[in-house]
Amino acid sequence: MIKITEKSECCGCNACVQRCPKQCISMKEDEQGFLYPFVDTTSCIDCGLCEKVCPILNPFDTKEPLQVLAAKNKNEDQRLKSSSGGTFILLAEHIIKQGGVVFGARFDTNWEVEHCYAETIEELEPLMRSKYVQSKIGNTYKEAEQFLKDGRLVMFVGTSCQIAGLKRFLRKEYDNLLAVDFICHGVPSPGIWRKYLEEIKSSRSEAAGKNTVLSLSLKSVPVITGINFREKQQGGYGWKKYGFVVQAKSPSKGDKNSVLLSSIFNENIFMKGFLANLYLRPSCYKCKAKNGSANSDITIADFWGIQKSHPEFDDDKGVSVVFIHTCKGKGIIKELSSRLDLIDSNLKEATLPNPVYFRSCQEPKKYSLFWNIYKKTKSVHEAVNAATKLTFIDVIKIFLRRFYNKLRRTFKMVN
Numbered sequence: 001m002i003k004i005t006e007k008s009e010c011c012g013c014n015a016c017v018q019r020c021p022k023q024c025i026s027m028k029e030d031e032q033g034f035l036y037p038f039v040d041t042t043s044c045i046d047c048g049l050c051e052k053v054c055p056i057l058n059p060f061d062t063k064e065p066l067q068v069l070a071a072k073n074k075n076e077d078q079r080l081k082s083s084s085g086g087t088f089i090l091l092a093e094h095i096i097k098q099g100g101v102v103f104g105a106r107f108d109t110n111w112e113v114e115h116c117y118a119e120t121i122e123e124l125e126p127l128m129r130s131k132y133v134q135s136k137i138g139n140t141y142k143e144a145e146q147f148l149k150d151g152r153l154v155m156f157v158g159t160s161c162q163i164a165g166l167k168r169f170l171r172k173e174y175d176n177l178l179a180v181d182f183i184c185h186g187v188p189s190p191g192i193w194r195k196y197l198e199e200i201k202s203s204r205s206e207a208a209g210k211n212t213v214l215s216l217s218l219k220s221v222p223v224i225t226g227i228n229f230r231e232k233q234q235g236g237y238g239w240k241k242y243g244f245v246v247q248a249k250s251p252s253k254g255d256k257n258s259v260l261l262s263s264i265f266n267e268n269i270f271m272k273g274f275l276a277n278l279y280l281r282p283s284c285y286k287c288k289a290k291n292g293s294a295n296s297d298i299t300i301a302d303f304w305g306i307q308k309s310h311p312e313f314d315d316d317k318g319v320s321v322v323f324i325h326t327c328k329g330k331g332i333i334k335e336l337s338s339r340l341d342l343i344d345s346n347l348k349e350a351t352l353p354n355p356v357y358f359r360s361c362q363e364p365k366k367y368s369l370f371w372n373i374y375k376k377t378k379s380v381h382e383a384v385n386a387a388t389k390l391t392f393i394d395v396i397k398i399f400l401r402r403f404y405n406k407l408r409r410t411f412k413m414v415n
């Protein structure tokens with residue numbers, strides 16, 4: 001029976017919950033805002049299935065990709081609406097056009113993130129773009145299994161551990177399944193995300209700052225109408241700056257959609273805390289699904305560093321890196337090759353600027369500081385500000401590191 005003694009030993013994939021024949025496992029949110037499984041021992045028959053399907057207890061082997069490509073969707077509108085090079089939407093449309101089903105993550109009515117499936121082209125739009133919050137998998141492995149058994153084509157997109165969880169849950173290979181993961185930095189806490197949204201809505205701090213276009217009063221709490229973690233067009237952010245935009249309707253301003261918040265990653269509190277690794281799931285610091293061990297057919301990601309390795313390919317509208325792991329993956333990319341601009345790359349070139357392909361993010365030194373302040377103040381803004389504030393010692397360290405790097409470069413040039 002599943003028993004979580006170390007938080008880092010559960011990625012929250014929900015495989016155990018969905019496989020239990022007695023439905024005696026339920027997910028409960030912990031004080032950090034992540035879901036963990038709990039077994040009702042009175043109903044458990046000790047069959048051991050939950051342990052068999054757990055991707056943390058049964059990790060897959062790492063493997064080298066068959067091929068690595070830089071890719072851009074030729075449909076510029078789709079590429080601009082996607083996080084990276086728009087590879088997901090091309091794959092997804094291809095599956096739907098063949099009568100298939102596509103699983104991915106969307107915002108629910110409370111702007112929390114959940115997995116779901118699409119059967120039409122129109123239903124794909126909410127699945128597009130990265131949502132930097134852990135998604136609730138719900139019963140989607142079970143639903144996917146039923147579609148697979150019915151002989152439908154299924155594409156399932158998720159974090160590497162969600163794909164490993166799906167593969168363990170299914171316990172057999174299906175020819176009609178295309179499993180797609182992405183290079184995964186780690187997933188932020190849904191609890192912190194919920195609190196952050198409350199704060200920007202009630203204008204507690206950042207929403208009252210210089211990036212707020214909408215002036216808010218506590219009496220007229222705005223209704224969020226759209227969130228984009230990777231806005232490329234509005235604000236002229238382009239691909240590399242991670243434009244984060246929240247749209248809202250303000251009851252006091254009529255029914256008009258306005259921009260509640262719009263900023264680049266290093267000016268936005270939630271993105272700052274995410275990229276400083278302050279509230280990733282504990283399993284993300286010890287990830288067991290890196291380096292091809294998700295057992296996916298294809299891994300998609302941002303091709304960071306393309307401006308250096310292939311500058312002619314970069315227009316700051318987004319480039320994907322596509323790691324092909326199986327013949328099935330190779331086949332589908334070949335079928336789509338007329339709709340993609342492609343160039344050959346290799347593992348080293350594609351991962352040098354994206355090392356989380358191989359290894360987990362480190363738990364930051366200020367991890368405990370963040371959580372202690374958050375527990376006391378219940379303010380995401382205060383806790384992130386405190387944990388990302390540079391001390392005098394930090395500034396000296398940065399100066400010395402830069403000076404040392406400059407010296408090294410000069411020394412290399414002289415030699």
Ligand SMILES: Cc1cc2nc3c(=O)[nH]c(=O)nc-3n(C[C@H](O)[C@H](O)[C@H](O)COP(=O)(O)OP(=O)(O)OC[C@H]3O[C@@H](n4cnc5c(N)ncnc54)[C@H](O)[C@@H]3O)c2cc1C
Pocket residue numbers: 081082083084085086087088089103104105106113127128129130131132133134135157158159182183184185186187188300301302303304320354356
């Ligand atoms: C939490 C997270 C961390 C990431 N970390 C990195 C990284 O370190 N380096 C890197 O190069 N790329 C990372 N990515 C992937 C990257 O942001 C793009 O999603 C990827 O390049 C695909 O882009 P696209 O243009 O092809 O398609 P998009 O249209 O952007 O498609 C995104 C796909 O991801 C799915 N998805 C979105 N949010 C979630 C979620 N929360 N959980 C599960 N699935 C989701 C969508 O349903 C869709 O299928 C991360 C993505 C997420 C969600």
Ligand code: SF4
Pocket residue numbers: 001002019020021022023024025039043044045046047048049050051
């Ligand atoms: S051992 Fe079997 S019955 Fe018990 S929790 Fe696990 S899957 Fe459910």
Ligand code: SF4
Pocket residue numbers: 002009010011012013014015016017037050053054055056057165
């Ligand atoms: S990793 Fe997944 S299968 Fe394993 S205990 Fe956690 S939720 Fe269950």
Ligand code: SF4
Pocket residue numbers: 011159160161162184185186187281283284285287288289
């Ligand atoms: S870093 Fe690893 S454990 Fe964390 S969400 Fe991504 S794949 Fe899962």
